[in-house]
Amino acid sequence: MDQVVPLLVAIPLAGGFLIPVIGRFTKSHRVTAILPIVMACGLLVIAILLLARPGETVVYWVGGWTFPIGISLVADGLSKLVVLIIAVVSLLALLFSLDYMTRYTSPGLYYGLFMLMVAGMVGVVISGDLFNIFVFLEIAGIASYALVAYGTEADELEASFKYLVLSAIASAFILLGIAFVYSVTGHLNLAKIAEVIRMGGGLTTPLYVAAAFFIMGFGLKAAMVPFHAWLPDAHPSAPAPISAMLSGVLIKACGVYVLCRLTFSVLGNHQAFGTILVVLGTLSMVLGALMAIGQGDLKRLLAYSSISQVGYVVLAVGAGLVGLGLAKDSEPLAAAARLAVFGGLFHLVNHAVFKSLLFLCSGSIEYATGSRRLDQLSGLGKRMPVTGWTLRVGALAISGVPPFGGFWSKVIIILALTHMAVLVHWAFYIPVALAVATAVVTLVYYAKVQRSILGGEPSDAAKGAREVPFAMCLASVLLAVLCLASALIVLPSVRARLVDPAVRVLSAGAGSTVEPATASEDSEARTPAAAQVAVKEGMTP
Numbered sequence: 001m002d003q004v005v006p007l008l009v010a011i012p013l014a015g016g017f018l019i020p021v022i023g024r025f026t027k028s029h030r031v032t033a034i035l036p037i038v039m040a041c042g043l044l045v046i047a048i049l050l051l052a053r054p055g056e057t058v059v060y061w062v063g064g065w066t067f068p069i070g071i072s073l074v075a076d077g078l079s080k081l082v083v084l085i086i087a088v089v090s091l092l093a094l095l096f097s098l099d100y101m102t103r104y105t106s107p108g109l110y111y112g113l114f115m116l117m118v119a120g121m122v123g124v125v126i127s128g129d130l131f132n133i134f135v136f137l138e139i140a141g142i143a144s145y146a147l148v149a150y151g152t153e154a155d156e157l158e159a160s161f162k163y164l165v166l167s168a169i170a171s172a173f174i175l176l177g178i179a180f181v182y183s184v185t186g187h188l189n190l191a192k193i194a195e196v197i198r199m200g201g202g203l204t205t206p207l208y209v210a211a212a213f214f215i216m217g218f219g220l221k222a223a224m225v226p227f228h229a230w231l232p233d234a235h236p237s238a239p240a241p242i243s244a245m246l247s248g249v250l251i252k253a254c255g256v257y258v259l260c261r262l263t264f265s266v267l268g269n270h271q272a273f274g275t276i277l278v279v280l281g282t283l284s285m286v287l288g289a290l291m292a293i294g295q296g297d298l299k300r301l302l303a304y305s306s307i308s309q310v311g312y313v314v315l316a317v318g319a320g321l322v323g324l325g326l327a328k329d330s331e332p333l334a335a336a337a338r339l340a341v342f343g344g345l346f347h348l349v350n351h352a353v354f355k356s357l358l359f360l361c362s363g364s365i366e367y368a369t370g371s372r373r374l375d376q377l378s379g380l381g382k383r384m385p386v387t388g389w390t391l392r393v394g395a396l397a398i399s400g401v402p403p404f405g406g407f408w409s410k411v412i413i414i415l416a417l418t419h420m421a422v423l424v425h426w427a428f429y430i431p432v433a434l435a436v437a438t439a440v441v442t443l444v445y446y447a448k449v450q451r452s453i454l455g456g457e458p459s460d461a462a463k464g465a466r467e468v469p470f471a472m473c474l475a476s477v478l479l480a481v482l483c484l485a486s487a488l489i490v491l492p493s494v495r496a497r498l499v500d501p502a503v504r505v506l507s508a509g510a511g512s513t514v515e516p517a518t519a520s521e522d523s524e525a526r527t528p529a530a531a532q533v534a535v536k537e538g539m540t541p
Helices: 007-026 029-051 077-103 107-126 130-148 154-185 190-199 205-221 231-237 240-267 270-293 298-327 331-369 385-398 405-423 426-454 470-490 492-498 500-509 528-536
Strands: 058-061 072-075
Touching: 007 029, 007 072, 007 107, 029 077, 029 107, 072 077, 072 107, 077 107, 077 240, 077 331, 077 470, 077 500, 107 130, 107 240, 130 154, 130 240, 154 190, 154 205, 154 231, 190 240, 205 240, 205 270, 231 240, 231 298, 240 270, 240 298, 240 331, 240 500, 270 298, 270 426, 298 331, 298 405, 298 426, 298 500, 331 385, 331 405, 331 470, 331 500, 385 405, 385 426, 385 470, 405 426, 405 470, 470 492, 492 500
Parallel strands: none
Antiparallel strands: 058 072
């Protein structure tokens, strides 16, 4: 099974170089799109195969060289979950692109950049080496800069340049953090960094400085407040499938995921970092929702909504980090913290699905009408029934209306935070109240979206609209089905296979009291860093 792990990066990376050549010779959007769709299907198959063995951590050492000169690729419960999200959203975004991107030139360039972005995101998720996380981060970033500017109009170029400049600042922070970590620990492998920090008794001043750089750098990649300024411009400017990728997976894989990996499994001092994440998550959740209310551009509203929903995820994992760091021998507190982590990861899955759906719906609406202005789009419910119903599903799911998955993940986060308020400190009631209030605000502005677009008499822009082509409808319908199917994660059997392995990885990394693992789950209860050490010492991870 370890031999399939490098294929997760090799397949899209090869596509990034082969597809532009194919596109140059064929000059056909549909023919050029065949290879990336096949590759995305391959990634999805590999992701499912890895998930089929939830109790196993797979470690692959590139070239057969182990520590200290080898580069490790790690597929544990957390990375498997994120890779699955990337594979699903990528496949459906490519399917949507079949007809949507016919309005653009150079299909080979578009699909090549798309696959490079996928390769970079997957590389970030499965890399067990801090510097290679940075390398893959830059691969994904460079491809996404070009894709945001793909329309080459003034607005697209301006948004891409702003995104590039701010991301370059984030990359500089991250690189400085890596330099500080290497100067103190002498290692880049996540396993050895964690081991050196533990053996040394905890964090020193240079490591705290490095942690601050990481929070700023990866916080910007995750578009958390106050590092969010690039996202509201980049999302409206990018083609709809790229907006779905940026919001659905890129800010999570290149931002939230790495923050979780570093704060839970590597750095230690979980209470301090958890508190910072709770504050940043709460600010993002509230301010993102408030800024979304007054937006008249549909994609810009969705962009601010992404900031708000990612705030839920960061708030939940931050609360879990605090609880796991304080738990020691307190099983009730450890259980509440694990519930918070589960709620955060559950909401991460949900947000990837319903926000991708909403951005694809916005692309369908713009494709049919040529407009994204809410005051110009009334009456589309009858003109575009499939797009209308999928938009309703996405809006209800993100608003937390039952029985959609968004309702269950928000309820779990609020319940976990309430338990934390009882067991740790009353101050946790503040994010509880704000989370409930933000859910209400979210419901209000998505009700406005539905009323403005789907109801009323057809506007001038809507009078000539008709339903979009089949491939675009199919991608939206499949995501709408997933919005409902994601609610099944609350079932114990589904949760145990999909999200619980990721929760165990983070819980074990934080050094908390963890549930006893069965024999098949024993390797999963180790952090990926510990799994790498096990491989180095000749043991089975």
